[in-house]
Amino acid sequence: MIDFYSRFYKLVLTFLVVGTAFVFSQDCNLKLTVKIVDLHENSPIEGALVEVLDTHQTAISSVHGVFVFENQCSGKLTLKITHLNCEDLIQEIDLKKSVRLKLFMEHHIESLEEVIVAQSQFKKLSSTAQAFSLTERQRDQYSNRGLAVALEQISGVNTLKSGNSIVKPVIHGMFGSRVGIVYDGVLLENQQWGQDHAPNVDQNAFENIRLIKGAGTLKFTGDTPGGVIVLESKPPKIGDSLYGKTIFNGMTNGRGLNLITSWVKSYPSGNFFKIQGTIKKNGDFTAPDYILSNTGNTENNFSFSLGRNKILSQWKMGYSFFSNELGILRSSHIGNVKDLLRAIESDVPLVINPFGYDLNPPKQKNEHHTTRFQYTKRNQSNGKWTARYSWQRNHRKEFDVRRGDNKSNASIDLLLNTHTFNSNYEWNRSSYVFDTGIFLQIQDNYSNPETKVKRLIPDYLKYRYGSYFTATFTPSNDFNYDFGMRWERQDYLVQKFYDNDLWEARNYEQAFGSSVIREISNQKLVKRNVVFNNLSFNGGIKFNIGSSQALGFNFYFTQRAPDISEMFSDGLHHALATIEYGNPFLSQETTQKMVLNFEKKKGTFQYNISPYLTLAQNYIIIEPEGIQQTIRGAFPYWEYKSVDATLKGFDLDLSYSIHNTIRLTHSTSWIEAVNRSTGTSLINIPPLTLRNHVQFTIPRWKSFVVGWTSKNVFRQNQFPDTNFVIEVLEKGTVVNKLVDISSPPSAYHDLGMELHWGPYPFFTDKISLSLIFENMLNASYRNYLDRLRFYADEMGRNVMLQIKIQH
């Protein structure tokens, strides 16, 4: 056998030598020597079949585990290494000079994912739960529109917006602290309680974006029944190389420009350095019929990371800085409910100014710094220990329209510092993987009193600590199951000023009287320690039916402590003219979520059918409670409370390919959510959404793809009635008028088109071009999940040009 291969090898070599004689531009005398070694015994692996995919050369490793390819040309080549009992392994090498490399192979089939640390694969998030990921094109297409908009391409994911710039993801009808965002192993901690808090993370710093529609990553979070979004950087290649990507976006709506660039330098020693930056500027966006004044935004992000990837130990550290300034539609800043009524009754925004890039109040400014360190060490018995520390510093400022000396002063100014430390140990065996760890988090929120506005969120210290254990079993290739448990304790130490009239009206004296530490003029300073113990549990099974179908079932039990905002918020919201009160009596929220997943992922017809059911006890929602008379007029006030709820729905994805030239995809997301305590519907639940996509790849025109996207969003017919009546003077007489803040807007249809060319060679790089049309028909519509729907239409037609260069 070996003899045959060596003869074959010589034959190939002969062809190669002849072939290279005709190539003049490249250095083709390079020699690649690779030794394949068993990770544990450090012994050479004999008889592995090695193939250079680019040239179809093959070789077999010798008794010493060595194979040699001579007369190689400089440039990138891809090795495919196959060994008995092993799955195929692909390794890219960037050849610049003759090198000797040592590749470590894991001798067992079950842990092949980690054969080589620098292998360009991402670890599975879960062995049973379906992880949905974005393709590179899907990611890049929305590179200038924020994480939530990019994720909206996945069925079951919607966006909750306050205009175009402030967009947050909704998964299975849940958002905010019910959705976790993990970036490079760090759980994002920014202000996420409000509808107008978009995640402070730049998705362009990551090469992989995935999500699980459930609390599927107990390692990072156990209290996110909606789902977890996981952003990861690609592990750099081992070897001496410099590569990167630059994207330039220009868009007509908002006359915006956006530049993203990232570079990675790696060394054969396993050391690497990565740097990335994003700059973005948009002016006022426009609806089909008018300018959406003061809706521009700017964003400046920067990150770097460095580390060393070795088989037995790895370390990396990184720093990232995210900053943005977001304008909020000027006409959405109102004084009282009469102003709101006026806005609702008017078809156009009450303030329309000429186009501009200036951002005036109302606006927000966010800064998010992340510093992280990670160290991983493997031992000889297939265990892996990892320790991580991260520090996140989030500074959020919200500006309202104010007068006098406070004109340029923020109304909300929150500084949130979060230190997280975690450590875990992972055992890998042939048919099971165990992972256990501990974590500790300290969070400090400081609400700057210089705002001269009553704190909406009080000062607090939050300690969070606990541990988790997960186990994954793979008894056969066709069946696996997993389960996990996470316990955490949350200690809130809150210091809050209560107005005396509120204190008396709610009879807080009885419950919290002993916590009053100071009485100043008409307020009481209350210092309270609130403790929650949360337990999360999940379990899943997955069967592979034949080679292409799979059936999985996952169960998630989660407990979530109420947010600080849900317990302690206290203030006025200018976009809805509502006063919001937290509820200090809330207890933790418990949910049970079941997700069934049936998929076929190979062949011309593929599908994914996924029904789900969430039962929730103590589900925390905010509802109108009454009308409060103030010097600004009457205000409805809303208060947090807990109810029993049921959220059920399904996500359906279908895809059909015809001759590799046409691909049709369809997705449907349907959800219904009921407050079981009252029998009414829950607020802000996404309406039925259908998405159809047709994509043509024309083989004769090399590297050209054209696609159309059609999105049908139906009217949400299930909503709670939160309307109220106010008195208005009309022609000298007082009349009652209904303020309709509940009725959802009509259904709409959004048509998009995208054209992609490339990649084409461009000097030493590759260049791709895309032309993307959004809302092609320039349709005027309003979106139920946009808080500014009372004031203005959604964005009109947008044409975006994207130039992408891969270095």
Added chain:
Amino acid sequence: MLKINYIKQTVTLYAVFFALGCSKDSEPKQIHEEEVITRVTLSVKKEGSSTPVLYHSNDHHEDAQDEPRIALDSHSTYEVEVSFYNTSNPSDIKNITEEVQEEADEHQVFYEIIRLSGIAITASADDIKDSSGKPVFLKTVWKTSAPTMGEIKVYLIHEPTSKTGSTPVEIGGETDVEVDFYVEVE
């Protein structure tokens, strides 16, 4: 499996973080809201009289009072001046009217007459005017005719879209103040 030295490192790190976390435990400062208006005062002076009568409308923060009742004589002329105060810090009451005067272009006071017949409100000759010469209606002249009863609603509008409207809808902007004064003309 966890080696002893890892545990040691872990424990040390924990200790450091706890120390960091516990060291900051300072008491938050009380905020005196600066620009909020908690009191609207009408100073009503009958033509020829030298002492004005003051009527106050207070925010819910203050002691609850009945809505103020303004007693006027029929067929008379009154000089009325409106003032806005921030009384949230009782030891430091701030007069917000000054800011309104300084930013006359961005403010408009507006009176809405409810169920009152024969009462006319015009800007006083010495009223504060904005840069285009339009009165802000801080100082007004009220003329009464026959006896009547009703309310006058006082609005302070911030950044009005139009300064010439005769209804709140036409004036637009944000409502900073909307209070009722009962008026009895005898």
